[in-house]
Amino acid sequence: xxxxxxxxxxxxxxxxxxxxxxxxxxxxxxxxxxxxxxxxxxxxxxxxxxxxxxxxxxxxxxxxxxxxxxxxxxxxxxxxxxxxxxxxxxxxxxxxxxxxxxxxxxxxxxxxxxxxxxxxxxxxxxxxxxxxxxxxxxxxxxxxxxxxxx
Numbered sequence: 001x002x003x004x005x006x007x008x009x010x011x012x013x014x015x016x017x018x019x020x021x022x023x024x025x026x027x028x029x030x031x032x033x034x035x036x037x038x039x040x041x042x043x044x045x046x047x048x049x050x051x052x053x054x055x056x057x058x059x060x061x062x063x064x065x066x067x068x069x070x071x072x073x074x075x076x077x078x079x080x081x082x083x084x085x086x087x088x089x090x091x092x093x094x095x096x097x098x099x100x101x102x103x104x105x106x107x108x109x110x111x112x113x114x115x116x117x118x119x120x121x122x123x124x125x126x127x128x129x130x131x132x133x134x135x136x137x138x139x140x141x142x143x144x145x146x147x148x149x150x
Contacts, residue, residue, distance in 0.1 A: 026138035030131055033082045046074070064114040065107055071126050072103040079133045091144040092137070099133055 050070055057066035076099060086092040 022135075022138045022142045025141070026135040029082055029134045029138060033078070033130065033134065036078075036082065064112040067117070067122065068107050068110075068112055071122060072107060072129075075126050075129045075133070076100060076103065079130055079137070082134065083137055086137075086141065089141075089144065091140055095137055095140050099136075 053070060054063065054066050057063050057069070076096065079099075080087070080096065083092065
């Protein structure tokens with residue numbers, strides 16, 4: 001994983017200029033995310049584990065929300081994987097909890113179609129979702145670093 005710049009504090013305790021702007025960090029995270037290739041067994045596991053999810057949603061009569069739910073789970077999991085260097089930070093988990101709540105509310109509030117949606121369209125929305133979360137996380141991380149370096 002690439003080395004991401006961080007702000008530092010000199011001996012006098014004054015804040016130095018952040019070594020990486022929010023846009024640079026988000027672009028670097030997105031660049032790294034584009035290089036991630038899941039292993040074949042991970043894809044098989046996701047496929048096998050999705051069958052009970054589809055069955056459960058079908059059992060409760062909400063099969064039309066199963067694909068958006070799985071898409072949100074994949075997007076959130078992927079962002080956690082990409083930003084795994086921050087997993088010990090409180091700001092990271094607070095932000096991820098807010099993302100999860102936003103996705104849950106969105107899935108529950110939107111009337112989803114039970115018809116066929118092209119994979120390219122669904123994948124496009126997931127990609128936009130991942131990029132937006134990475135940009136927001138970069139901004140939150142920048143703010144967190146500014147507050148901790150004072």
